[in-house]
Amino acid sequence: MKSGIVFVNLGTPTAPTPAAVRIFLKQFLSDRRVVEVPRIIWLCILYLIILPFRAPRVARAYRQIWMNDISPLRYFSQRLVDGVAKQVAERYPQQDIDFRLAMTYGQTSISVAIEELLASGCERLFFLPLFPQYSATTTAAVHDEITRVFSRYRDIPQWSWLRSYHDHPVYIDALAQTVKKHWAESGQGELLLMSFHGIPKRNVELGDPYQQHCEETAAALAKALNLNDDQWQLSYQSRLGKAEWLQPYTDKTVIALAQSGLKKIDVMCPAFAVECLETLEEIDGEVHEYFIENGGEAFRYVACLNDSESHQKLMISLSKSFIEEKNQLFS
Ligand SMILES: C=CC1=C(C)c2cc3[nH]c(cc4nc(cc5[nH]c(cc1n2)c(C)c5CCC(=O)O)C(CCC(=O)O)=C4C)c(C)c3C=C
Ligand SMILES: [Fe+2]
């Protein structure tokens, strides 16, 4: 029986232009999972402020990190999927498995990935959202989209998904290996800052487990690296709007660290599976500058897991039970 595995990332514009960014932001920020502000108020903000004014500014930011004709998020996500497909074909030659990269927003949509896999004969599907920490704003949005697509099908295939992997030992080990490699090459900084994408504080108060997942990832990584409490910190980046988001904020934390006299820090973004605007432009661009402007000397950004061997190994571990599961549940 042929199977399909779909890796799902957030999405990214097709070009670093205001028009392409507007299309992406419109779809992304219209999702009620992402923004829970009352509809009428939010649509006014989105159409009168964000799309006209933010899109050109964000397009300029994308231009700084664009890789020839593709965004880093798409480039590394696709290379990760291709690497995993190759390794699985070698390790499981008897299995017939097709792989796809899909995005919650923009191209290639989850809908098209499902259509293609079913058309190629897949009878069972596995979805792996590339969000280690569960949040309703990201993970639940993937689930919504999968079920929305299947609601149009009469004959729904067997399907499953992975909800989160924030404390999976292979994920923690992959992060730890990346940091150790960075230290071996550049020496250890005075502090390791783990910066996670933020969400509004209210979401957590209403039951989103994201903050707990981030704290568990950070504590497990600090333990794997044998760090004392004064050698690492956790913070939240990429705040949008005026409401309070999870604290401490990354920009304020980095400024305070520089002003307190720290000269050399290592900064990583464990919530991002692959490099993107928020890691390359916001953290290694903007936040990097804040550190230097406030007296810091070396802000050393630790790359995401991207398409590394250890990330491919992690993805195979996370898909293992699906790959090895008996093809028919009751046979
Ligand atoms: C209300 C807004 C947002 C929430 C909540 C949010 C949560 C969230 N996002 C990611 C991962 C990524 N976000 C990225 C870009 C991005 N995020 C928001 C807003 C919210 N995110 C915006 C408006 C943007 C676009 C850029 C901008 O206008 O600043 C990206 C990068 C995409 C790329 O093309 O590179 C990622 C990845 C997570 C993990 C998360 C909650 C846990
Ligand atoms: Fe985001």
Ligand SMILES: [Fe+2]
């Ligand atoms: Fe940002």
